[in-house]
Amino acid sequence: MMAMSDPSVEAQRFFAARYGIDSARISSLLADALAQGGDFAELFFEHRTNGAISLEDQQIKSAARSVEQGLGIRVVKGESIGYAYTESLDPEAMRLAAGTAARIGDGGERPAAIDATPRGAGESYYGEEALLSDEPAAAKVALLERADRAARAYDASIARVDASIADERKIVLVARSDGQVIGDVQPLMRFNVMALSQRGESRQTARTGGGGRLGVEYFERITPEDTAREAARQAVLLQDAVDAPAGEVPVVLAAGDSGILLHEAIGHGLEADFNRKGTSNYTGRIGQPVASELVTVIDDATIAESRGSINVDDEGNPTKRNTLIEGGVLRGYLHDEISARHFGTAPTGSGRRQSFRHPIMPRMSNTLMLPGPSTPGEVIGSVERGIYCAAFSGGQVNISNGDFVFSTTEAYLIEQGRITAPLRTTNLIGNGPEALSRVSMVANDYVLSDGRWTCGKEGQSVPVGVGLPTVLVSAMTVGGTRLG
Amino acid sequence: MAEAAPLERARQAVALATGLGGEQCDAFAVAHTEATVSVRLGEIEKLIEASSQTLGLRVIAGGRTAVCSTSDFSPAVFERFVADTVELARISAPDEYAGLPERELLATGGAGALQLYDERIESLALEERIEMARTCEAAALAFDPRITNSEGASVSTHAGEVALANSEGFAASYPATSISLATEALADDTDGKKRNAWWFSAERSLRGLMDPETVGRIAAQRAIDQLGARKAETRRAPVIFEPMMAARLAGDVASCATGGALYRGATFLAGRAGERVGSPLVTIVDDPTEPARAGSRPFDGEGVAARRTAIFHEGRFEGFLFDCYTARRAGSRTTGSAQRGVASLPEPGPANLIFQPGSTPAEEIVADTREGLLVTALMGFGFNPTTGDYSRGVAGFWIENGAIAYPVAEANISGDAATMLASIDAVGSDLTWFGSAAAPTVRLAEMTVSGV
Numbered sequence: 001m002m003a004m005s006d007p008s009v010e011a012q013r014f015f016a017a018r019y020g021i022d023s024a025r026i027s028s029l030l031a032d033a034l035a036q037g038g039d040f041a042e043l044f045f046e047h048r049t050n051g052a053i054s055l056e057d058q059q060i061k062s063a064a065r066s067v068e069q070g071l072g073i074r075v076v077k078g079e080s081i082g083y084a085y086t087e088s089l090d091p092e093a094m095r096l097a098a099g100t101a102a103r104i105g106d107g108g109e110r111p112a113a114i115d116a117t118p119r120g121a122g123e124s125y126y127g128e129e130a131l132l133s134d135e136p137a138a139a140k141v142a143l144l145e146r147a148d149r150a151a152r153a154y155d156a157s158i159a160r161v162d163a164s165i166a167d168e169r170k171i172v173l174v175a176r177s178d179g180q181v182i183g184d185v186q187p188l189m190r191f192n193v194m195a196l197s198q199r200g201e202s203r204q205t206a207r208t209g210g211g212g213r214l215g216v217e218y219f220e221r222i223t224p225e226d227t228a229r230e231a232a233r234q235a236v237l238l239q240d241a242v243d244a245p246a247g248e249v250p251v252v253l254a255a256g257d258s259g260i261l262l263h264e265a266i267g268h269g270l271e272a273d274f275n276r277k278g279t280s281n282y283t284g285r286i287g288q289p290v291a292s293e294l295v296t297v298i299d300d301a302t303i304a305e306s307r308g309s310i311n312v313d314d315e316g317n318p319t320k321r322n323t324l325i326e327g328g329v330l331r332g333y334l335h336d337e338i339s340a341r342h343f344g345t346a347p348t349g350s351g352r353r354q355s356f357r358h359p360i361m362p363r364m365s366n367t368l369m370l371p372g373p374s375t376p377g378e379v380i381g382s383v384e385r386g387i388y389c390a391a392f393s394g395g396q397v398n399i400s401n402g403d404f405v406f407s408t409t410e411a412y413l414i415e416q417g418r419i420t421a422p423l424r425t426t427n428l429i430g431n432g433p434e435a436l437s438r439v440s441m442v443a444n445d446y447v448l449s450d451g452r453w454t455c456g457k458e459g460q461s462v463p464v465g466v467g468l469p470t471v472l473v474s475a476m477t478v479g480g481t482r483l484g
Numbered sequence: 485m486a487e488a489a490p491l492e493r494a495r496q497a498v499a500l501a502t503g504l505g506g507e508q509c510d511a512f513a514v515a516h517t518e519a520t521v522s523v524r525l526g527e528i529e530k531l532i533e534a535s536s537q538t539l540g541l542r543v544i545a546g547g548r549t550a551v552c553s554t555s556d557f558s559p560a561v562f563e564r565f566v567a568d569t570v571e572l573a574r575i576s577a578p579d580e581y582a583g584l585p586e587r588e589l590l591a592t593g594g595a596g597a598l599q600l601y602d603e604r605i606e607s608l609a610l611e612e613r614i615e616m617a618r619t620c621e622a623a624a625l626a627f628d629p630r631i632t633n634s635e636g637a638s639v640s641t642h643a644g645e646v647a648l649a650n651s652e653g654f655a656a657s658y659p660a661t662s663i664s665l666a667t668e669a670l671a672d673d674t675d676g677k678k679r680n681a682w683w684f685s686a687e688r689s690l691r692g693l694m695d696p697e698t699v700g701r702i703a704a705q706r707a708i709d710q711l712g713a714r715k716a717e718t719r720r721a722p723v724i725f726e727p728m729m730a731a732r733l734a735g736d737v738a739s740c741a742t743g744g745a746l747y748r749g750a751t752f753l754a755g756r757a758g759e760r761v762g763s764p765l766v767t768i769v770d771d772p773t774e775p776a777r778a779g780s781r782p783f784d785g786e787g788v789a790a791r792r793t794a795i796f797h798e799g800r801f802e803g804f805l806f807d808c809y810t811a812r813r814a815g816s817r818t819t820g821s822a823q824r825g826v827a828s829l830p831e832p833g834p835a836n837l838i839f840q841p842g843s844t845p846a847e848e849i850v851a852d853t854r855e856g857l858l859v860t861a862l863m864g865f866g867f868n869p870t871t872g873d874y875s876r877g878v879a880g881f882w883i884e885n886g887a888i889a890y891p892v893a894e895a896n897i898s899g900d901a902a903t904m905l906a907s908i909d910a911v912g913s914d915l916t917w918f919g920s921a922a923a924p925t926v927r928l929a930e931m932t933v934s935g936v
Contacts, residue, residue, distance in 0.1 A: 050827075056748070059577040065568065066553040066827045083532040087555040100533045103610075137575040160749050196749045196870075205750050205870040244875075246898065246934040247718035277524065278633055279670055281678060359530065394865035396877070400670055400680035403894050405864035405877035427866030427875035429896045429934070479866065479875040479896030481932045483718065 007124055007311060011173045011183025015045050019069075019089040026175045029073070032098035034177055037108025038075035038082070040337070041101070044314060045071050045089070045173040046356040051133055054164040055144040063137065072356035073101040079276075079338055080104055083359045119182055122318055127214030127305040132167035132189040135216060140165050143191070143224045150225035151195045154232035157239070159203075160196035161228065165189075166211075174316035182316045187213055188307070188463060190451065193228045197235040204241075206234030206409060208391070210450030214305040222450065234391060234410050237422045244411065244426035244480025250386035251428065251476040252379055252414060256447035257392055259466025261473075262297055262367050263455065264395040264404040265432040266290070270324050270332075271350075271362040271457075272339035274399050281402040281432065282330060290330045291436030294372050297325040299334055301349060301365030307451030308366035308465035312349070315360055319349035324367075325436075334362045354460040364455060368467030372442025376470040379441045381417040387478055388412045388419050389428070402432035427479040435473055443470035490515045490537070490647035491657040493557060497541045498649045500566040506543040506573070508584045509651050512785060512824050513539040516644025521610065523617040524636030525625075531610070540826030541569050547578035553827040581812040584786065587652050589818060591783035591790070595658035599776040602689035605661040606643045613639045616665060616696045623700030624669040630711065631704050635668035635680070637696075646781075648824075654787040662686065662778060663693055664919075669704040673711050681706030686919040688776045706860070709881075713893035716882060716935035722856035722909075723897055723931045724849060724883070727916035729859045730923035734768050734839040737901060740869045741795050741803075742821070742832045743810025752872035752901055753801055762799040762905035765842055769794050770805060770821065772835035779835035779920030785824025790835065793819045796905075807832040839923035842911030846925040849910045851886040857933055858883055859897065872901030896934040904928055 015021040026043060033041035047069040054061050068087070071094055075082040082104025084097040132140070147163040166189065173183040192209035208231045210222055253261055266282070274280035282290065291297075301309050301319035310319055315337050323331045335343070336351030339362055352363035380388060388411060395406030411423040448467040455464040490513035497511035515537040522530040540553040550573035554565045595601075621637035640663070647657035666684035673679050683703040685694035725733055745751035753761070772781050772790035781790050786808055794802045806814065807822035807830045822830035850858065863877035875898035881888045899907075912925030 053575060059579060060575060061577075061579065062549040062551060062829055063572045063575040064551045064827065064829075065572060067565070068553075068555055070555070080528050081530050083530060085534040085536075087536055087538075097534070104528070104531055137572075141575065162748065194748075198749070203749055203754070203870055205868075238871075244898075246896075246932045248936055277635065279635055279678065279680070281676075357534065357536070359532065396863045396865070398680065398863070400678040401673075401893065402677070403863070403877070403879070405866070405896070407864050407866040407875070424871070425866065425868045425873050425875070426898065427864050427877060427896055429863070429877040429894055431894055477715070477718075477894065477896055477934050477936070479877070479898045479932075479934045481875075481898045481900075483720065483932065 007185040008119065008183040010185050011171050014171050015173050021045060026181065029094055029098050030175065030177045032095055033073055033075050033102050036102040036105030038077050038102060038105040040076040041177040042074050042315060043071060043175040044356050046170065048168065048170040049133060050168050052164060052166040053137065053140050053144065055148060056162045057160050058148055060141055070356040071097060073097050074359060075101045075104050076338065077104045077106060079342065081359060085357050119180065124311055125213065125302050125304050125309040126187055127217055128187060129217045130215045131169065131187055132215050133169045143219060147193050147224040147228035151193060151228035151232040154229045155197065155236045157197040157199050157236060158195050158232050159198040162194040164192045174314065176316055180316050182312050184311050186310060187215065189214065189218060191224065191227055193231040195231040195235045197239055199239055202239060204235045204238035206231050206238065208234065209452045212305045212307045212451035213309055237410065241422045241424045243482040244423040245478050245482050246480045248475045248477050250383045251473045252383060252386060252388045253468060253471045253473065254388065254390040255445045255468055255470045257449045257466065258389060259368055259449060259468035260392050260395045260406050262369055262468065263364060263466050264397040264406055265430065265435050266297060267364045267367045268397050268399055269402060269432055270334055272333035272335045272343065273362050275333050276339045276342045280399050285330050286332065288330055289328050290433050291325050291328045292439040293328040294442040295325055295328050295436055295439050296370040297367065298323055298370065299364055299367045303366050303448065303465065306366050306448060306465040307453065307463045310365065313351045314353045315351035317347045317349045317351065319365065322348045334364060336360050336362045352462050354462060358460050361457060361460065363457065363462055364464050366448065366465035366467065368448065369469060371444045371446040371469040374441045374443045376443045376445050379443050379470050379472050380414060380419060382441060382472065383414045383417060386414045387423065388414050404432060405429045429477045429479060435476060438474045439471055440474045441472040445469050490645050491649065491655060493539055494647045494649035495655055497539060497566055498651050500563060501541060501543050501570055502651050504567055504570045506545055506570045508544040509542060510584060510786065511539055511541045511649050512826055513647045514644060514826060516642055518640065518642050520638055520640040521613045521617050522636050522638040523614060523621055525634060526618060528614060529636055538826045541566060542829065543569050543573045544582050545570065545573050547580060547582050548573045548576045549579065549582050550576065551829050581809050583808065584650050584652055585788050585808045585818060590652065590654045590787045591656065593782060595782040597775065598780050598782060600688055600780060601659040602661045604690040605641050605663050608641060608690065620665060620667045620696035620700040623697040624667050624704040627701050627704035628708050630671045630708055631669050632672050633670040637667035640664050648783065648787050650787055656783060658782055662688055663690060665693060665696060665699055667700050667703045669707045671707045671711055679707050679710040679713065681710065686778060688778065692776060710879065710891045710893065713879065713891040716857065716892045716895040716933050718934050718936065720930050721933050722853055722927055722929055724853065724856060724858045724925060724927045726858065726860050726925055727914060727923045728918055729862055730839055730926040731918055731921040732862055734837055734923055735921060736867050737768065737905065738795060738834045738837050741805060743804045743806040743814055744831050745869055746804050747810055747813045750870045752870065756801050757803045759801055760799050761801045761902055762796050763908045764799045765908050765911040766796045766799050766905055767840040768796040769838050769840065770834040770836065771838055774836050777836045777917065777920060781835060784820045785822035785830045788818050788820040788822065790820050793821065805832045805834060835920065837921045839926065841913050841915040841924040843913055844910055846912040846914040849912055849925055849927050850883060853883050853886060853927065856883045857892060874899050874901055874904060897931045898934065899931045904931065
């Protein structure tokens with residue numbers, strides 16, 4: 001294994017060598033940004049390369065590659081922001097953007113020259129043995145073909161397999177008017193498989209995938225065959241699925257991806273921008289019980305190689321493990337610089353953005369619930385009649401009232417404490433604080449999701465992770481079609 | 485220094501790629517400026533301004549396809565980008581269906597009659613936009629003392645040029661503008677919950693935009709209307725979709741009526757073209773030639789002339805929306821429905837999706853419903869296009885004896901798309917546009933409503 005350089009230093013060298021962005025240029029741009037009396041300014045340089053190859057029905061359908069670079073400039077005045085971006089990193093275009101963002105200021109005095117001193121990164125949470133973006137195309141094609149063969153071999157009914165492999169390498173440099181300059185080089189990879197099962201006229205599809213902030217070593221842990229067989233298994237399972245019940249029943253959430261419940265039921269509501277504005281149903285509730293005593297929720301951007309992890313956030317702050325709920329009591333929010341200043345607290349390293357085109361917001365990273373005392377068998381065994389949810393297609397929440405939904409793609413009936421018939425795809429609906437107060441059992445089998453989740457907020461997408469042990473929610477509304 | 489126009493860049497990319505062995509290529513280029521102002525509680529929250537230029541190049545050589553995008557147009561980088569794209573195409577397998585549109589399908593007319601551009605949007609001053617947002621939010625806050633907070637109001641404008649050139653000699657571009665105005669109002673409910681509602685207007689021209697005060701008042705009214713919301717009782721009942729929600733239902737159905745879903749086997753409509761699927765009240769069309777709408781365009785993402793396509797006519801499923809690739813796979817012809825982003829291959833989809841209105845006033849549909857659920861908000865991703873299984877979170881109103889009885893929240897409706905389309909027993913006359921979609925009030929005779 002090759003010794004890796006400090007990603008912050010690597011990013012600084014990259015932008016200096018390719019675009020001439022050095023300390024003098026940074027200081028001059030920050031001065032332009034504050035020239036009209038802003039309180040704080042920040043430059044976010046980004047260079048991103050994305051590659052993707054897709055296999056459809058045993059053919060490599062296409063290969064794609066995109067390169068994007070640009071600079072986003074934010075000027076803060078009180079709690080207002082001016083924002084401008086440019087895709088061109090030539091000095092004139094950058095100065096123009098700084099002038100545009102500066103307009104949020106109140107015309108106050110030009111500040112003194114800013115000393116922009118780069119610093120190194122701390123720990124790196126990325127696995128970087130061999131980046132997928134550096135792999136030859138033929139190697140990626142081979143991974144896709146392995147997935148195709150494995151899914152077809154799983155069951156004779158598998159009539160079609162689509163698979164794709166995607167990689168990203170994002171180099172960022174954050175320079176702030178308080179003198180901090182820090183960079184990062186963020187790898188991200190993803191492998192997806194869709195399988196179609198056909199029995200007579202009945203067609204069922206299922207898709208799954210995974211990845212994270214690491215390289216090809218991912219495939220040593222989870223092989224293309226593992227992912228492909230999982231997609232095929234779910235598609236075949238749906239062939240025998242029965243109608244889901246309608247109405248309130250006990251719901252057991254399997255360990256892992258069910259963490260989407262936390263993401264929707266409480267995670268978004270604890271993003272401090274909503275609380276700063278008083279628009280979240282968790283506003284003003286720090287120190288109060290908001291969940292069952294069994295519930296401890298963490299947002300942790302430092303989990304090695306997880307899709308939601310980052311070394312530094314997009315405001316240049318180091319990331320960390322933040323406790324949101326401890327034993328059912330609300331402990332804190334997720335902050336960016338603006339909300340932290342509003343609440344008189346420290347930033348939590350949660351300032352994120354989709355790209356240089358987008359302003360910062362507080363966002364989740366990897367949101368998870370700590371394990372509890374029960375065994376998964378005890379949790380399932382305790383349910384007379386309910387449902388067991390194992391895989392999901394997505395979720396959504398209304399921040400203001402806490403009502404949330406998530407949609408299952410793999411779920412089963414529980415009858416007399418045993419998992420029985422698979423259920424057709426259905427939706428679950430609940431209210432955040434209510435659902436978390438109904439968490440009546442938590443098992444000892446915590447699992448982090450494989451890297452497949454993307455979170456959308458106000459039109460901005462960022463990669464995230466979720467994690468959960470097996471959990472019983474004593475009652476939730478299941479949106480099936482079977483009454484009684 | 486004057487920047488090269490997108491059309492010039494697209495032509496240049498095609499010429500370079502052809503010279504390097506790209507047998508068939510097309511380039512899609514977009515240049516635009518965007519500006520957003522957000523105001524919250526009367527104060528400016530965000531000012532965003534930027535301009536952007538991107539280009540996507542598709543190369544097909546020996547049936548092998550690659551697509552790449554860039555925003556770096558310095559000559560050396562741009563030439564390398566084109567060469568890399570041609571090189572990348574070697575990875576994929578030869579595909580007999582890959583290829584540009586046949587020459588006779590390419591658009592020849594301009595965008596003039598479509599009214600896609602309004603110079604007033606480009607010249608709208610920052611102060612004017614701030615004033616519009618302030619007026620909108622203020623109208624929401626002043627609407628009722630129970631409106632206690634606001635997520636703010638924002639005005640966004642876009643102005644730009646869309647260009648497409650291909651190696652068959654097609655080269656065309658058109659200017660386009662858009663403006664949107666949105667606000668979200670919050671009211672405090674007695675149970676400690678907040679009730680929120682938003683409203684918006686999105687148009688190609690300033691003239692078409694809804695008056696800011698009206699947008700604010702509608703948002704406020706909708707938040708107030710949800711005060712006291714309760715859970716619904718689990719049962720089967722008629723479900724009425726108000727126009728914005730009916731447009732989403734049409735969108736779910738249309739996503740299953742594309743050539744992409746067809747060849748991937750991922751649609752409940754596979755093999756049903758020409759069959760009656762919906763009730764005779766169901767007529768859904770895609771029409772990119774509607775003047776001044778968000779999805780209107782003179783040609784699609786491959787240069788094929790835009791035209792109106794019927795998806796459902798009086799309940800009969802007329803067929804799929806195709807681009808060239810998916811049409812060839814299905815042994816059919818493109819419907820000019822290629823959607824194109826700079827970084828991806830064309831995919832067929834609706835441009836302006838219209839659920840055609842009926843003749844019944846919306847109020848009569850409610851008055852004619854003894855008991856049922858009126859849906860005003862939908863949540864989640866609970867739709868399986870392959871099977872048509874539909875299960876979504878909803879909020880709205882419970883109807884008793886033809887009148888609204890109380891607001892409902894945290895409920896769910898479920899069914900399957902084919903049965904849902906067949907069970908439509910009332911379609912309103914109140915066709916309403918929302919950006920690139922339009923629908924009237926629509927009633928389904930029965931769905932499963934889940935609650936307590």
